[in-house]
Amino acid sequence: MADVMTRLEPNSRAAARGLSDLSIRNLFIIPTITFLIVFNVFPLIYSLYTGFTDYRASTTAPANWVGLANFRELLSDPFIWRNFTITAKYVVISVTGQVIVGFGLAMLLNRPMALKGLITTLLMLPMMLSPAVVGLFWKLLYDPSFGIINYFLGLGKFEWLADPQMALWAVAMVDIWMWSPFVMLLSLAGLSAVPKHLYEAAEIDRAGPFYTFFRITLPLVAPILMIAIIFRTMEAFKTFDHAYILSSQPTTELIAIRLYKMAFLEWQTGLSSAFAYIVLIVVVAITNIYVKYLNKAKAR
Amino acid sequence: MARIELNGITKSFGAQRALKGLDLVVEDGEFFVLLGRTGAGKTTTLRVIAGLEKPDTGSVSIGNRDVGGWTAAERDVALVLQQYSLYPRLTVRGNLEFPLRSKVRRQSEEEIARRVDRAAKTLQITHLLDRKVERLSGGEMQRVSIGRAIVRQPSVFLMDEPLSALDAKLRESLRVELKKLHAELGATFLFVTHDQVEAMSMGDKIGVLQSGRLVQVGTPSEIYERPLNTFVARSVGSPPMNLIEGRLGAGGAEIGGYSLPVSAAALGARAVTFGVRPENVVLAGGAPAEARVFDIEDQGVIKILAMDMGDTRLHVTVPAGTRVARDEVVRFGWKPERVLTFDPASGVNLALG
Structure with missing residues (x-):
């Protein structure tokens, strides 16, 4: 201890309080590590174990080791594959929509204008709401008999959320509404970091607007836009709340919804643990691909 | 033909008036240097000519045509900025090609390659052509940025302190190269700087800008030898011209209790500010005035002395071989024909005003 004390800056405040660098480090690190182990690492490992058993949390029956049976069952189940297809379609629709809308808004906002701060703040409101609440009031907006969307579009009693073709688009639309501001925010940061003199140089060099863009x-802006896409893809992949509230169509049954049903309505704890692991692997794989692109974009 | 003419240009940014009725003529093919301190309006002048800023009043003409309503792209000027403004993520070649690939002035592939190669050769950056611009040094970046200006073969080059971000050695060599480039291209150059050495060494003509107005235009030697007022006098030369408050009397100049000869005695007895450049002050045993050496800066070829004559600090350059010590009291005089007289109140050169 004395040894540690002598290595401290003589006039540092920590030294005055009698705390060494080491004890300060411990003070910050130990709670974090403990928290991570209890709530993240342990469940992760434990669910990996249950993924190889026929455990059901609803019964007192002991868990039996079943090996790879759960994984085999899941991967050969055409309904699960359907959930994956639906989710993939949903992710593509909603992330594409968010990038187009969000980046477009950012381009519009990236200029001197009156009330810019206020407008930006208002545009960001959707992503500050609870997804469950968003789901509930979009359900009202989509309502076939008194919903304002049908009223404005003059669609009569069109059932957005019950129509097998449109339901997924309707759910994705809500995600786009809610999360475009996120893409906008990051894009805006990227856009405002582009030095103005580059645009002036381009103007002098007679570059047209498209060429300049x-x-x-x-x-x-690509690297920061890529970060936005990574975040949104991961999040969209695990969409649950508003999708669950909005529609119960088989065509809108995303992976997270299927997983929820499997785990907490059917109580197939072992099977759902295995399912969760498959989803985890897929998300990690997708993210890795993006990160590789991101690094490439940065290196250029 | 690319004569640049500005007439009565004013430009304000909010409450701040950057240009106050600026008149400026740059003849075709001239290397014109606009010299001024930070905030004098140099950059604004360039941006007005380039079409990046619209003047509040006044007219701009390039090649005897009013270009007031023209955009930057239509004016056919090239602008080199202090920050290089290279297009990131492109190679040097990509940057040089950029202006040639715009829709407005589409060139054939052979023509593009030919021009890029020639510009690269001129600026000695051929070996860098395939490198990404992020991997270049400051000097290389500035070369590329100049290269991007010359591939277009514009009739007017505007340069906004292109050398000020570079280190001293590089600045010197690029100065020479820019002059050479000007001689080869024969285009009109308008070069903006706050560095009087750059102005003196590069300009065919220098315009001294002070808070939005052009104070004096002339060749470097005119500006140096015959400054219109004390502001111009102190803008060029290093160390700057000594300004000494005194009186013009029958016997010559009276300063700090000493009497020195002047050739401008015809003005009659009155209070004046004498201006004398450091190299025109002479240390000699029997000289009329006396001062105490405060500091000695040995520059190898010359020594720069700072001396105090009473409350007045004077700068003097002497040959490096001169033996002088700090705190030594020395006698000095000046070359009477090189002494300028200014009005103490307005600062105007009495011989010219």
């Missing part, structure tokens, strides 16, 4: 704006 694709040669200057987009390459410079």
Whole structure:
């Protein structure tokens, strides 16, 4: 201890209080590590174990080791594959929509204008709401008999959320509404970091607006836009709340919803643990692909 | 033909008036240097000519045509900025090609390659062509940025302190290269700087800008030898011209209790500010005035002395071989024909005003 004390800055406040660097480090690290182990690491490992058993949390029957049977069952189940297809379609629709809307809004906002701060704040409101609440009031907006969407579009009693074709689009639409501001926010940060003199140089060099956009704006914003896409893809992949509230169509049964049903309505704890692991692997794989692209974009 | 003419340009940014009725003529093919301190309006002048800023009043003409309503792209000027403004994520070649690939002035592939190669050769950056611009040094970046200006073969080059971010050695060599480039291209150059050495060494003509107005235009030697007022006098030369408050009397100049000869005695007895450049002050045993050496800066070829004559600090350059010590009291005089007289109140050169 004395040894540690002598290595401290003589006039540091920590030294005055009698705390060494080591004890300060412990003070911050131990609670975090404990928390992570109890709530993240242990469940992760434990669910990996249950994934190889026929455990059901609803019974007192002991768990039996079944080996790879759960994984085999899941991967050969055409309904599970259907859930994956639906989710993939949903992710593509909603992330694409968010990038287009969010980046477009950012382009519109990236100029001197009156009330810019206020407008930006208002545009960001959707992502501050609870997804469950968002689901509930979009259900009202989509309502076939008194919903305002049908009223404005003049669609009569069109059933957005019950129509097998449109339901997934309707759910994705809500996600786009809610999370475009997130993409907008990151894009805005990226856009405002593009040095103004580059645009002036391009103007002098007689570059047209499209040329300028694709040669200057987009390459410079690409890395941060990529981060937004990574975040949104991961989040969209695990969408549950508003989708569950909005629609109970088989065509809108995302992975997370299927997983929820399997685990907490059917109480197939072992099977659902295995399912969760499959989902985890898929998400990690997708993220890795993106990160690779991101690093490439940064290295250029 | 690319004569640049500005007439009565004013430009304000909010409450701040950057240009106050600026008149400026740059003849075709001239290397014109606009010299001024930070905030004098140099950059604004360039941006007005380039079409990046619209003047509040006044007219801009390039090649005897009013370009007031033209956009930057239509004016056919090239602008080199202090921050290089290279397009990131592109190679040097990509940057040089950029202005040639715009829709407005589409060139054939052979023509693009030919021009890029020639510009690269001129600026000695051929070996860098395939490198990404992020991997270049400051000097290389500035070369590329100049290269991007010359591939277009514009008739007007505007340069906004292109050398000020570079280190001293590089600045010197690029200065020479820019002059050479000007001679080869024969285009009109308007070069903005706050560095008087750059202005003196590069300009065919220098315009001294003070808070939004052009104070004096002339060749470097005119500006140096015959400054219109004390502001111009102190803008060029290093160390700057000594300004000494005194009186013009029958016997010559009276300063700090000493009497020195002047050739401008015809003005009659009155209070004046004498201006004398450091190299025109002479240390000699029997000289009329006396001062105490405060500091000695040995620059190898010359020594720069700071001396105090009463409350007045004077700068003097002497040959490096001169033996002088700090706190030594020395006698000095000046070259009477090189002494300028200014009005103490307005600062105007009495011989010219």
